[in-house]
Amino acid sequence: xxxxxxxxxxxxxxxxxxxxxxxxxxxxxxxxxxxxxxxxxxxxxxxxxxxxxxxxxxxxxxxxxxxxxxxxxxxxxxxxxxxxxxxxxxxxxxxxxxxxxxxxxxxxxxxxxxxxxxxxxxxxxxxxxxxxxxxxxxxxxxxxxxxxxxxxxxxxxxxxxxxxxxxxxxxxxxxxxxxxxxxxxxxxxxxxxxxxxxxxxxxxxxxxxxxxxxxxxxxxxxxxxxxxxxxxxxxxxxxxxxxxxxxxxxxxxxxxxxxxxxxxxxxxxxxxxxxxxxxxxxxxxxxxxxxxxxxxxxxxxxxxxxxxxxxxxxxxxxxxxxxxxxxxxxxxxxxxxxxxxxxxxxxxxxxxxxxxxxxxxxxxxxxxxxxxxxxxxxxxxxxxxxxxxxxxxxxxxxxxxxxxxxxxxxxxxxxxxxxxxxxxxxxxxxx
Numbered sequence: 001x002x003x004x005x006x007x008x009x010x011x012x013x014x015x016x017x018x019x020x021x022x023x024x025x026x027x028x029x030x031x032x033x034x035x036x037x038x039x040x041x042x043x044x045x046x047x048x049x050x051x052x053x054x055x056x057x058x059x060x061x062x063x064x065x066x067x068x069x070x071x072x073x074x075x076x077x078x079x080x081x082x083x084x085x086x087x088x089x090x091x092x093x094x095x096x097x098x099x100x101x102x103x104x105x106x107x108x109x110x111x112x113x114x115x116x117x118x119x120x121x122x123x124x125x126x127x128x129x130x131x132x133x134x135x136x137x138x139x140x141x142x143x144x145x146x147x148x149x150x151x152x153x154x155x156x157x158x159x160x161x162x163x164x165x166x167x168x169x170x171x172x173x174x175x176x177x178x179x180x181x182x183x184x185x186x187x188x189x190x191x192x193x194x195x196x197x198x199x200x201x202x203x204x205x206x207x208x209x210x211x212x213x214x215x216x217x218x219x220x221x222x223x224x225x226x227x228x229x230x231x232x233x234x235x236x237x238x239x240x241x242x243x244x245x246x247x248x249x250x251x252x253x254x255x256x257x258x259x260x261x262x263x264x265x266x267x268x269x270x271x272x273x274x275x276x277x278x279x280x281x282x283x284x285x286x287x288x289x290x291x292x293x294x295x296x297x298x299x300x301x302x303x304x305x306x307x308x309x310x311x312x313x314x315x316x317x318x319x320x321x322x323x324x325x326x327x328x329x330x331x332x333x334x335x336x337x338x339x340x341x342x343x344x345x346x347x348x349x350x351x352x353x354x355x356x357x358x359x360x361x362x363x364x365x366x367x368x369x370x371x372x373x374x375x376x377x378x379x380x381x382x383x384x385x386x387x388x389x390x391x392x393x394x395x396x397x398x399x400x401x402x403x404x405x406x407x408x409x410x411x412x413x414x415x416x417x418x419x420x421x422x423x424x425x426x427x428x429x430x431x
Contacts, residue, residue: 010144015135015195022082022188023128024151029089029181030121031159033096035276036167036174037114038259038376039269044105048260052380054111055256058118059373063366065122070227070362071220072123074355078131079196082189085124089182092117097175105171126365130357131192133349142294142346142418149338150287157280164273227359228367234428235411237348237364240303243405243412244368247307249375250398251333254314256379257395258326261388267323275327282331287338299343299415306340307403309333314396318389347415351425 010016037058041051072081096113099105136144166173232238262272293302313333320326352360382391406412416424 018192022185025181025185029178031155035163048380052376055376056373058114061115062118062122065119066362069123069126070359073127073130073358078127079193081127086186093178100171138350145346146290146342153283160273160276164270228363231363241367247402249371250395253375253378254395278327290339290342293339295418300413306336311399314399318392350421
């Protein structure tokens with residue numbers, strides 16, 4: 001007699017829902033700050049190049065601290081790190097609020113607070129991402145990642161207009177709401193730890209039973225090399241990282257150029273926030289469709305299709321200047337991004353052993369996002385030197401390079417549908 005296993009239902013998984021609330025609260029804080037900082041920098045300095053320096057410095061800080069965050073996530077209890085990161089977020093967001101209330105926003109103060117908040121994200125966000133593997137089974141990971149994409153789209157949908165409204169009152173109100181978000185994230189992370197203890201579940205990290213027992217004193221550099229080495233040895237994962245780097249740089253520099261140009265043309269923060277919301281609205285539609293696409297269409301095909309649509313959108317953006325035309329083009333560009341992300345991130349989580357997940361996550365983040373600090377610099381200096389159209393065309397060329405790399409990557413093209421991820425990943429495992 002054949003036993004039929006009922007699919008795992010995410011919305012009955014209390015631990016997943018608690019994790020989602022914690023991660024969403026933290027994500028809203030990051031969304032508000034990510035929206036406010038470029039505009040505050042432009043308001044304070046009236047110089048796109050200086051605004052680009054602030055944005056670039058924050059990205060560098062996040063990338064560097066992500067390396068340490070990966071080691072921490074594999075050495076220590078991941079849920080405990082989520083709690084600690086949220087508590088530090090409360091302190092930093094509160095400090096930002098006081099700076100704004102004291103009218104102390106300068107190039108220097110914005111640079112420092114952006115670097116500190118970005119460093120906090122790099123150090124602790126890896127633990128939250130890695131904790132998901134112990135909460136959701138492999139056969140539901142694609143759907144969990146699709147749900148996360150929907151959450152991210154909703155944050156972008158709400159974050160832009162909300163950030164514009166709050167910033168219209170004052171930067172201090174952005175900081176106050178960020179502080180509240182980190183407080184909610186801390187409370188729910190604490191609840192998640194209690195749920196794990198009541199269920200007798202070991203908080204993964206240093207206590208992971210599948211991790212090899214340490215035979216020597218911990219060495220952070222050796223552990224990092226192990227994470228990078230494992231990731232780069234996998235043709236199904238390592239080969240995709242260059243493509244990710246190029247497309248992230250090209251499209252994010254495109255969006256940053258558009259935002260800087262609109263602000264310099266005198267458009268309000270609320271209108272720019274509404275423009276950001278249009279991207280979120282389309283991504284929310286894409287996220288709703290993602291659970292239907294990921295189980296049915298090969299992940300490799302979804303990825304190439306999504307990259308191609310993004311590239312076409314970047315080219316068209318160089319030709320339109322009106323806010324609503326920009327909104328339509330940006331929205332169309334990101335329609336397949338949630339399905340692309342759900343497939344690639346879901347496969348990555350299934351393929352990576354738990355005891356390596358923190359370091360593999362940080363390695364993927366650093367390699368995939370390593371060029372991201374250049375995005376605000378390209379936008380800021382590009383606008384100052386060659387103008388809007390020329391800057392966006394350079395960004396579009398980067399996006400097209402990513403598509404060509406994807407088409408030529410056999411391992412990427414071979415990535416299967418969700419149900420075959422675990423079996424596909426096993427063929428790359430070494431004895």
